[in-house]
Amino acid sequence: MASFTGDEVQTSIPQVDRLTYQSVDCRTAMNELVSLSLRDGIAVITISNPPVNALSPGVPEGIRSTVESAANDPAVSAIVVTGAGRTFIAGADIREFAKVVSGEKPRRSLLPLLLEIEDCPKPVVMAIHGTAFGGGLEVAMAGHYRVLAASAQVGQPEVKLGIIPGAAGTQRLPRLAGVAKAVEMCAFGDPIGAREAHALEIADAIIEGDLLTGAIAFAREVAAKPCPKTRERQKKLRDTDPSIFAKARQRAEKTRRGQTAPLAAIEAVEAATRLPFDAGCAHEAELFDRCLYSTQSKALIHAFFAERAVSRIPGVPQETPVYEIRRAAVIGAGTMGGGITMNYANASIPVIVKEAGQEALDRGMAVIRRNYASSVKKGKLAQAEMDHRLSLITPQLTYDGFEQADIIAEAVFEGMALKKQVFAEIDRIAKPGCILASNTSYLDIDEIASATRRPQLVVGHHYFSPANVMRLLEIVRGRDTDKEVLATSMALAKRMNKVGVLAGNARGFIGNRMLTPYLREAQFLVEEGASVEDVNGALYDFGIAMGPLAMSDLAGLDVGWRARREFRHLEKPGVRVPLVADQLCEQGRFGQKTGRGWSKYDENRQPSPDPETAALIEQTARKAGIERRSIGREEIVDRCVFALVNEGAHLLGEGIALRAADIDVVYLNGYGFPAWRGGPMFYADTVGLKTVLARIEEFRERHGGDLWLPAPLLRRLSESGSSFGEFDRQKQAAAGV
Numbered sequence: 001m002a003s004f005t006g007d008e009v010q011t012s013i014p015q016v017d018r019l020t021y022q023s024v025d026c027r028t029a030m031n032e033l034v035s036l037s038l039r040d041g042i043a044v045i046t047i048s049n050p051p052v053n054a055l056s057p058g059v060p061e062g063i064r065s066t067v068e069s070a071a072n073d074p075a076v077s078a079i080v081v082t083g084a085g086r087t088f089i090a091g092a093d094i095r096e097f098a099k100v101v102s103g104e105k106p107r108r109s110l111l112p113l114l115l116e117i118e119d120c121p122k123p124v125v126m127a128i129h130g131t132a133f134g135g136g137l138e139v140a141m142a143g144h145y146r147v148l149a150a151s152a153q154v155g156q157p158e159v160k161l162g163i164i165p166g167a168a169g170t171q172r173l174p175r176l177a178g179v180a181k182a183v184e185m186c187a188f189g190d191p192i193g194a195r196e197a198h199a200l201e202i203a204d205a206i207i208e209g210d211l212l213t214g215a216i217a218f219a220r221e222v223a224a225k226p227c228p229k230t231r232e233r234q235k236k237l238r239d240t241d242p243s244i245f246a247k248a249r250q251r252a253e254k255t256r257r258g259q260t261a262p263l264a265a266i267e268a269v270e271a272a273t274r275l276p277f278d279a280g281c282a283h284e285a286e287l288f289d290r291c292l293y294s295t296q297s298k299a300l301i302h303a304f305f306a307e308r309a310v311s312r313i314p315g316v317p318q319e320t321p322v323y324e325i326r327r328a329a330v331i332g333a334g335t336m337g338g339g340i341t342m343n344y345a346n347a348s349i350p351v352i353v354k355e356a357g358q359e360a361l362d363r364g365m366a367v368i369r370r371n372y373a374s375s376v377k378k379g380k381l382a383q384a385e386m387d388h389r390l391s392l393i394t395p396q397l398t399y400d401g402f403e404q405a406d407i408i409a410e411a412v413f414e415g416m417a418l419k420k421q422v423f424a425e426i427d428r429i430a431k432p433g434c435i436l437a438s439n440t441s442y443l444d445i446d447e448i449a450s451a452t453r454r455p456q457l458v459v460g461h462h463y464f465s466p467a468n469v470m471r472l473l474e475i476v477r478g479r480d481t482d483k484e485v486l487a488t489s490m491a492l493a494k495r496m497n498k499v500g501v502l503a504g505n506a507r508g509f510i511g512n513r514m515l516t517p518y519l520r521e522a523q524f525l526v527e528e529g530a531s532v533e534d535v536n537g538a539l540y541d542f543g544i545a546m547g548p549l550a551m552s553d554l555a556g557l558d559v560g561w562r563a564r565r566e567f568r569h570l571e572k573p574g575v576r577v578p579l580v581a582d583q584l585c586e587q588g589r590f591g592q593k594t595g596r597g598w599s600k601y602d603e604n605r606q607p608s609p610d611p612e613t614a615a616l617i618e619q620t621a622r623k624a625g626i627e628r629r630s631i632g633r634e635e636i637v638d639r640c641v642f643a644l645v646n647e648g649a650h651l652l653g654e655g656i657a658l659r660a661a662d663i664d665v666v667y668l669n670g671y672g673f674p675a676w677r678g679g680p681m682f683y684a685d686t687v688g689l690k691t692v693l694a695r696i697e698e699f700r701e702r703h704g705g706d707l708w709l710p711a712p713l714l715r716r717l718s719e720s721g722s723s724f725g726e727f728d729r730q731k732q733a734a735a736g737v
């Protein structure tokens with residue numbers, strides 16, 4: 001047998017006590033991570049590394065030693081490998097990658113272990129429930145047979161972490177599932193369900209009822225049969241259509257713009273069709289290493305953990321009791337209210353949606369129906385599920401039934417007077433203990449709460465448009481908001497399949513407050529001589545889903561116009577403000593919805609340069625005495641992105657955002673910042689805070705101090721050679737979360 005050299009890993013895996021093992025009927029050998037027991041001649045190997053049975057140090061060694069013991073035991077006729085708890089194996093331990101990249105630990109290959117499993121002379125049956133992801137599926141494919149619980153999922157999601165399968169996944173999967181499906185799974189990372197896995201021959205059987213019982217019965221059936229080795233299968237590799245790879249590359253260029261791992265994954269699967277297994281594995285390893293050491297993979301791994309860290313709030317422990325949300329009510333059936341209503345229905349929560357007039361209510365419900373129907377058409381939702389979700393929604397013009405709601409979500413027009421009026425009304429109707437949530441995107445949540453007698457139950461739930469699609473939910477903590485309300489909001493976000501991020505009560509909270517200087521710089525750049533297309537194009541090429549001016553056109557220029565009017569009194573005299581957006585609005589150019597804004601839009605909402613806007617910009621700039629010059633892409637990106645970073649650092653310093661990682665999660669999930677850059681704060685760390693600060697100082701010198709005042713935290717971290725990542729680590733350690 002090939003040997004697995006997990007040498008420096010100190011584990012407590014005892015060798016199976018042969019005497020005890022052979023002397024009792026229900027024989028069990030245990031260690032902390034992997035255990036072996038015998039059930040009537042079938043060895044059962046159980047991996048137990050909560051929460052997701054990742055292949056952390058000790059697990060591969062445990063599998064190896066238990067497989068070896070079972071293989072050598074004459075009382076064993078076949079082996080079942082299974083996972084304890086909620087899942088099979090969710091993959092390699094992602095935390096270990098950083099240690100490998102930093103040189104703290106050497107990279108250990110799983111390949112020798114997988115060969116040992118595959119070369120085992122007794123049939124090895126992998127019994128899969130929950131998820132067999134990444135290294136988990138790679139382990140599974142090294143077994144001779146795979147049986148799946150009907151609810152199980154399998155996948156190679158490594159590309160979502162900026163890497164590719166690194167333990168022969170790109171070599172074994174095409175041999176089992178066929179090349180086209182292997183390319184898709186390895187390059188795009190989405191999992192498949194048990195039925196599809198069965199149809200593709202990744203799974204040999206689906207077990208209804210108890211998985212382990214079924215797997216043992218299956219093992220008994222195959223005990224006397226040969227042990228088919230995945231690596232020796234050739235049938236599905238033959239006559240591969242070469243256009244599969246070209247098409248996948250095209251798709252990756254389009255849907256994974258800027259990312260290197262999907263292309264590497266395609267190359268690795270392609271290698272499986274050209275090279276013998278061993279050479280294919282060597283090629284995969286080379287590509288894996290290249291990806292692992294890339295900044296993209298560090299960024300995506302940061303994003304993975306950041307998304308999971310946001311729910312940890314100092315002072316709100318995980319065991320904080322939550323309010324039960326059984327019924328909801330939403331005020332407003334407009335763009336946001338409609339999306340929010342869908343979020344409740346999607347989470348199986350019955351919801352009333354109230355509008356002031358029948359026409360608006362009908363329009364809102366028609367949009368909701370259209371959105372669901374479009375998901376059904378795309379095959380993303382079953383018709384029955386659409387019907388069920390619609391049945392949970394009660395549209396109406398009155399407050400009837402509001403007294404039974406556990407949460408009331410307000411989504412009326414942005415304006416303090418109106419919000420306060422609505423909150424005073426719902427406070428009168430709502431039952432005691434009902435949470436009142438405002439979807440305000442800028443306004444002071446404490447002032448809104450002051451219109452009620454229950455400020456402790458008032459919270460901001462700021463969704464992002466389209467609210468039924470965007471994953472971000474900013475949860476805004478008012479001065480008096482109870483911790484139970486925050487814990488409930490976080491849990492609700494999860495139920496809605498969203499990521500909740502806590503924000504303090506500052507104008508625009510996290511996301512929109514940072515957006516203000518970002519959009520300001522985009523507008524200044526066009527006033528100074530860049531074209532609208534230059535600005536949009538530079539940030540699009542940087543990786544942002546949509547350039548800043550294109551995004552403003554999509555959101556509607558009137559939205560910012562309204563907000564500016566609300567806050568005009570806060571503008572400091574003598575400080576430069578963008579001059580063109582208000583004029584566009586005065587001319588009725590609100591962006592996409594009116595066909596004209598920063599750009600012109602055709603009936604399919606395709607943009608083209610608008611000479612009238614260009615003339616307006618030029619004329620306005622000349623009148624204001626702004627010097628026009630040619631501006632490079634680097635300056636465009638630095639001015640917009642470092643404006644985000646500096647504002648983010650202000651927010652961190654002020655405690656409005658808890659962690660730099662929270663800001664990253666906001667920008668990745670709410671504003672189309674490219675995940676492979678990790679978010680604005682992670683990106684700043686990769687550039688180096690000294691460089692970022694120097695650039696900000698340069699802009700300050702050129703454009704005046706008020707707008708480019710470096711955040712004190714940025715200066716402090718830069719001067720001490722630190723980073724936002726380090727700031728987060730120290731803060732988290734101090735808070736003990």
Ligand code: 3H9
Pocket residue numbers: 051052054090091092093094095109110131133134135136138157158161164165166167169305308309
């Ligand atoms: C790989 O396998 C490379 C291979 O080719 C081998 C190369 C040699 N490692 O998401 P949750 C933690 S790459 C370490 O909230 P859920 C997670 O941080 C890997 N930790 O639960 C969280 O910790 P905490 C390929 C992990 O039920 C806790 O577990 N595999 C890992 O919503 C619960 O996670 C993947 O990319 C891990 N692999 O979802 C799968 N996975 O409580 C990544 C999770 O401290 N994982 N944690 O915040 C997932 O997609 C989801 O976690 C999963 C469960 C669907 C499994």
